Amino acid sequence: MESRIHTYQWVYKFLGLCYFLIAVVFVIYGSNVSWSTKIKQIRNPNLSRISESEDKPEPQLYYLKTSKCHIPYVDPFNDEVMEIYKPQTLITCSNETDLILTEYNASIKRHVLHIDEKVALKLLNFTEAEYNCFYREIKYGDQAETFDKLGEKKYFTNGYEVPLHVEGMIVECQLAKDPKVVLQKDAFTFVQHRPLPKNLESPRGTRKPSVIMYGIDSLSRINLRRTMPKVFKFLQGPGWYEMKGYNKVGDNSFPNIIAILSGYSETTAKEQVCDTNKAGCLDEMPMIWKYFKNASYLTGYAEDESDSNHFTYLKPGFSKKPTDFYFRPMLRALETELDVYRLPYMRYCLGRRMANRYVFDYGRQFTKRFVHERPIWGMFWSNHFSHDDPFMPSSMQEKVLGDLLDFQEDGDLEEMIMIFFADHGTRFGRLTELQEGFLEERLPMMFIHLPPWFRETYPSYAQALELNQHRLSSNFDLHNTLKHIIEIGGTPDGPKLPKSFDCPTCQSLFHPLPEDRTCPQAGIEEHWCTCEPYRIITGQEWTTPIAHSVIDRMNEYFVHKNLNRLCSNLTLNYIHKTEIKTGPNLDYFKDLRQESAVYRIKFKVNQNGADFQATVVYNNSTQKAEVNVEKISRTNSYKEDSTCINDKLAKLYCICFGDIKA
Structure with a gap:
């Protein structure tokens, strides 16, 4: 018995020693490694702890990863952004039910006005008081950008057919005994039917694809996923292609939109065509709608905020009506004649409706009226809810989704190519201050829908677009694609249209883009390029001279532009961040302090805290910086800093002496 006990004691001691040795091994390997990994490593000492660790960092994801371009994926709901993200609630402009309704009677091809008697009874407090309803026609002015006046009062009753020449109206219903008592005031715009021209009455051999461009200002692909997830899900449906490598080519709206519509940058247009700041130039520019119109397309264009219109914000606008259906004179009438509610700066409500509802209703009318019987091109743009607040699009999600569903349910998407896009992302404010702010600003959303018949007729074009989702692309490529669409519907021996002037190496997205494409090959300048990574550097003795040199160039710019008597000299307050360009295939830099390198620096000046x-x-x-001042980004609002000048570019940098805050 004693020997057996002795044997058990020896066994217990041996097991205790084994447990102790195992514990020591676990301590040596560290507490950050998972139990399953520790066991695997004990069994196989050559196993890499990093490769097996459950706590290893997630691999870097990319929107785009080619041999020459790495655009990192940004989690739209990361911890940093969720600290500031607040989904917005839709603000309605009126709680009243519509007294006047419009419908389009397809059999007689006329718009009809209806009066809802039940609503009238409620507005009359259920009395038998009599009332009258009338409209005043919105008449075009001599200039393309204005409306002339409102026409005389035209009284109407229920079922009134709107005359074909009327494209817009202000309507009112008043008490018969006291016309000062207005039951309801409203406004309507109409896309009136136009008969087919003779050359389109008989079927043609090649089907012309229609194009509708639905644009939202300042909406990045990141912020779309964040604020409009339902819309993003819809855009994953059949026939939709997301251009994940789409990179903007300019700072604000105008350079990005003009590149799409004309193929020119503003600078090159001034050298080759005309100065877009001078009256009459925009009429001369080779805008894409001119090419569509020459190819027998019916054309339309609309925006929702006249003060920030692409072609009239510090620009002269058009002297001639640019497209067949042009909304701006209607918009000016609505802004003038209706009550306006601003949020925070732009006109959010025009009378009883949100401003963008007029625009997209106009676009829906235009599309529904014509897309099933003739080729059309139209661009319909909204910025009133997305430009000033990056989170406001969340309140518009259901409205935008409803627009897209209407296109789908009416069968319009079966007929046309649709481009759902933005000009750029958020350029100032809270999002630009985040770690991913650089990408947020430079990566606008871009989705293209090809109808089934087009994919079946041109499978190679659909395959190219599928491939190009994962290639670097730009506004100039989209311009070439629009030209390509026109050529598709033309005669085989017809002339080839000129491609984008500013980017000779750009091409149609219906042909495969090069895998090793770089930003210069896509017409994207260094400051806007998101392809190549940068590494943060620290040390004031190194980064401060860079900021000072950049500010010197900015102050020299004021002198060169003869603005130094109006604009204050800028001085450095502090540096937010400095980064050095490393390139897509370099994991580290052995010697960061090169003699000459590309840097990205974000800084604040003393004057009004401009960033x-x-x-x-x-x-x-x-210790000299080479920088194009007009490519420097202003990353906070400048609305109240440069009221003394009208130069569209210089306003970004000028802090007027009279606007300096104490």
Whole structure:
């Protein structure tokens, strides 16, 4: 018995020693490694702890990863952004039910006005008081950008057929005994039917694809996923293609939109065509709608905020009506004649409706009226709810989704190519201050829908678009694609249309883009390029001279533009962040302090706390920065800083002496 006990004691001691040794091994391997991994590593000492660790960092994801371009994926709901993200609630402009309704009678091809008697009874407090309803026609002015006046009062009753020449009206219903008592005031715009021209009455051999462009200002692909997830889900449906490598080519709306519509940058247009700041130039520019119109397309264009219109914000606008259906004169009448509610700066409500509802209703009318019987091109743009507040699109999700569903349910998407896009992302404010702010600003959303008949007729074009979702692309490529669409519907021996002037290496998205494409090959300048990674650097003795040199260039710019008597000299307050360009295939830099390198620096100046971001080539020996001042980004609002000048670009940098805050 004693020997057996002795044996058990020896066994217990041996097991205890084994447990102790195992515990020591676990301590040596560290507490950050999972139990399953520790066991695997004990069994196989050569196993890499990093490769097996459950706590290893997630692999970097990319919107785009090619041999020459790495655009990182951004989690739209990461911890940093969720600290500031607040979904917005839709603000309605009126709680009243519509007294006047309109419908389009397809059999007689006329708009009809209806009066809802039940609503009238409620507005009359259920009395038998009599009332009258009338409209005043919105008449075009001599200039394309204005409306002339309102026409005389035309009284109407229920079932009134709107005359074909009327494209817009202000309507009112008043008490018969006291006309000062207005039951309801409203406004309507109409896309009136136009008969087919003779050359389109008989079927043609090649089917012309229609194009509708639905645009939302300042909406990045990241913020779309964040604020409109239902819309994003819809855009994953059959026939939709997301251009995940789409990168903007300019700072604000105008350079990005003009590149799409004309194929020119503003600078090159001034050299090759005309100065877009001078009256009459925009009429001369080779806008895409001119090419569509020459190919027998019916054309339409609409925006929802006249003060921030692409072609009239510090620009002269058009002297001639640019498209067959042009909404701006109607918009000016609505803004003038109806009550306006602003949120915060732009006109949010025009009378009883949100401003963008007029625009997209106009676009829906235009599409529904014509897309099933003739080729059309139209662009319909909204910025009143997305430009100033990056989170306001969340309140519009159901409205935008409803627009897209209407296109689908009416069968319009079966007929046409649709482009759902933005000009750029958020350019100032809270989102730009985040770690991913650089990407947020430069990666606008871009989705293209091809109808089934087009995919079946041109399978190689659909395959190319599928491939190009994962290639670097730009506004100039989209311009070439629009030209390609026109050529598709033309005669085989017809002339080839000129491609984008500013980017000779750009092409139609219906042909495969090169896998090794770089930003210069896509017409994207260094400051806007998201392809190549940068690494943060620290040390004031190194980064401060870069900021000072950039500010010197900005102050020289004021002198060169003869603005130094109006604009204050800028001085450095502090540096937010400085980064050095490393390139897509470099994991580290052995010697960051090169003689000359590309830097990205974000800084604040003392004057009104203005924030700027610049991409510069800086020479550490000469301490001189090479930078195009007009490519420097202003990353906070400048509305109240540069009221003394009207120069559209200089306003970004100028802090007027009279606007300096104490």
